[in-house]
Amino acid sequence: IDAITFPRYAANNTKVSVTVSNAGVQTITSVTVNYKIGANAAVSQTFTGLNLMPFQATTLTFTTLASGISTGALTITGTITQVNGVTDPNAANNVKTANFTGASQGVARSGLIEEFSSSTCAPCASFNATFDPLIVSNNSNVASSRFNVVKYQMNWPSPGTDPSYNPHGLTRRTYYSVSGIPDHFTNGLAGGAGDQAEIDASKADPAVAAITGTYWLKGADSIICTVTVTPYITTTTPFKLHVAAVERQYTFTGGTTSQTNYVRIMRLMFPDGNGTTLANLTAGQSQSFTFRAKYTVGSVTQNSLNFWANPIGSDMVAFVQDNTNKDIIQSYATPASTTSVNTIENMTSLSVFPNPAIDYAEVGFRNAVSMSVGVRVFDMMGKIVFEKAAATYESG
Numbered sequence: 001i002d003a004i005t006f007p008r009y010a011a012n013n014t015k016v017s018v019t020v021s022n023a024g025v026q027t028i029t030s031v032t033v034n035y036k037i038g039a040n041a042a043v044s045q046t047f048t049g050l051n052l053m054p055f056q057a058t059t060l061t062f063t064t065l066a067s068g069i070s071t072g073a074l075t076i077t078g079t080i081t082q083v084n085g086v087t088d089p090n091a092a093n094n095v096k097t098a099n100f101t102g103a104s105q106g107v108a109r110s111g112l113i114e115e116f117s118s119s120t121c122a123p124c125a126s127f128n129a130t131f132d133p134l135i136v137s138n139n140s141n142v143a144s145s146r147f148n149v150v151k152y153q154m155n156w157p158s159p160g161t162d163p164s165y166n167p168h169g170l171t172r173r174t175y176y177s178v179s180g181i182p183d184h185f186t187n188g189l190a191g192g193a194g195d196q197a198e199i200d201a202s203k204a205d206p207a208v209a210a211i212t213g214t215y216w217l218k219g220a221d222s223i224i225c226t227v228t229v230t231p232y233i234t235t236t237t238p239f240k241l242h243v244a245a246v247e248r249q250y251t252f253t254g255g256t257t258s259q260t261n262y263v264r265i266m267r268l269m270f271p272d273g274n275g276t277t278l279a280n281l282t283a284g285q286s287q288s289f290t291f292r293a294k295y296t297v298g299s300v301t302q303n304s305l306n307f308w309a310n311p312i313g314s315d316m317v318a319f320v321q322d323n324t325n326k327d328i329i330q331s332y333a334t335p336a337s338t339t340s341v342n343t344i345e346n347m348t349s350l351s352v353f354p355n356p357a358i359d360y361a362e363v364g365f366r367n368a369v370s371m372s373v374g375v376r377v378f379d380m381m382g383k384i385v386f387e388k389a390a391a392t393y394e395s396g
Contacts, residue, residue, distance in 0.1 A: 001078055002020065013206055015205060016065070019058070029049070029052075031060070034081060074099070109146065110332060112187055119161075119164075119255025121181050129258075136263060143334060148333045150317050152168075167273065209231045223295050229289075239320055240275035250262055267307050267311075319332070350365045371395075
């Protein structure tokens, strides 16, 4: 047995895998392995139908998920008991252990993929030709999909002119030591094929924290984000909260590749790409944060944090990351909202009915003085779908 694979932080119903290799001269067709968590009873399974030649290795996943996990520091032990139906004559290399922190409970995980890409990278365009439709069809950054995506546009390869490149993306690139693109990380660890199987696996195991939040657009130029993190583990390991404003889609024809449609692109992070350090995590004790920033629409240039279109067509993606091994233990997404309308000078009330609206909406307001008022309605992509020219209304 070469390794037992188990998360550093785990709750009940987490899968357990072991990697075994053939150190003998005969082909292995079956192997019996068990795993044991702390003082709990061992869970044993015989894996058959193998064809493991000498010096080959394979990973085996137990069908019985982990159970009986308690809060605190624990050890999981994997042991090979039989090979090809008999006791292995060399038992010295048949045991592996892994330490982990148990959670008081587990919740549904929202998987996260972070991709590094560019409009001047031909391999990126090839990768995105299949990856982008896949993440869109999976409803990424929609809470019910439990799957989130944040893309960071880079300023290389040559000519390195992608206008969406900015310092917050550079900080994340440095954090992951990215040296070539396309590259992506799933739940903070090196990504795989970027396929449906990877997406499904990213949200398979329960999470050991919950995240909730809001993403408000205030007035014509302000963003207010609130995020609450509730951990179900107790640890002094340093964790950080990262929060990104992610534009759903925009068109850019100035690149050097065939790609012109860009989706799930980070425009700014709160307070920046370094994130916010959390206090030591204690199971059941929430930590809440509020972030404020000004935003600008249009004139997107390198190193700017501007949005391509109105940020009503963007989402907030928040995630909690272990700062020692880069594991992301949970992510969360919510769309921008303008329901919370700030006070407009000389306007004493403002209402929209019905809310939510389907076919029509009535906008009502009461103004203290004579004033000019216009109405614009934006769709979820930030495009204007209705506009009523400004007109003068007397007070009343």
